Amino acid sequence: MPTDLLTTPTFLATTLPCLVLLAYAAGSDIANRRIPNWVSLAILLLAGLRFLLTGADPLVPLLLAAIVFAVGFLLFLTKLLGAGDSKLAAVLVLFLEPAAVPTFLFVMSIAGGILALFTVSKGLIPKVFPQTTPGSGPEGSPEGRALSQGLPYGVAIAAGGIFALLSFEPGIREWVYALLSS
Numbered sequence: 001m002p003t004d005l006l007t008t009p010t011f012l013a014t015t016l017p018c019l020v021l022l023a024y025a026a027g028s029d030i031a032n033r034r035i036p037n038w039v040s041l042a043i044l045l046l047a048g049l050r051f052l053l054t055g056a057d058p059l060v061p062l063l064l065a066a067i068v069f070a071v072g073f074l075l076f077l078t079k080l081l082g083a084g085d086s087k088l089a090a091v092l093v094l095f096l097e098p099a100a101v102p103t104f105l106f107v108m109s110i111a112g113g114i115l116a117l118f119t120v121s122k123g124l125i126p127k128v129f130p131q132t133t134p135g136s137g138p139e140g141s142p143e144g145r146a147l148s149q150g151l152p153y154g155v156a157i158a159a160g161g162i163f164a165l166l167s168f169e170p171g172i173r174e175w176v177y178a179l180l181s182s
Contacts, residue, residue, distance in 0.1 A: 014050040022158040029154030035084030047095040065094035100168035108160030
């Protein structure tokens with residue numbers, strides 16, 4: 001079984017921590033409806049380290065990340081996506097191989113749709129979009145901010161990112177096939 005993947009500097013120093021950070025971001029978004037800025041900053045730093053370790057040209061990833069951030073910012077302005085979601089998606093695009101970005105966006109969209117359907121089917125939609133009006137409680141109180149509670153889209157971003165990382169990381173596919181075939 002190819003185990004050298006698990007000991008490569010790039011995997012240990014960048015990919016593995018990124019996978020952990022994505023899982024943390026999803027959990028934080030579920031629990032608090034917030035993705036801490038330090039998570040996005042850490043993934044940004046890991047992307048920089050990844051460029052140093054691999055010697056890859058950062059121009060195309062930077063352009064793709066700028067496009068994703070611009071779209072995310074527009075969605076944030078229209079209150080369709082949270083600021084943390086926009087930042088996380090953009091830095092994750094910077095971290096991924098450019099060939100993995102369409103897969104990331106596709107899986108993220110599918111996971112977001114499944115998340116929305118699950119929320120509706122379980123009757124959680126009133127908790128996500130409660131019937132309160134702005135100003136119905138003191139600012140900062142649960143009643144006053146109830147309308148700002150949306151879907152924890154960080155879960156969908158993390159799912160897309162983890163899938164793209166595991167699909168495109170050099171050696172992972174072979175490692176998974178070897179693990180499953182033994």
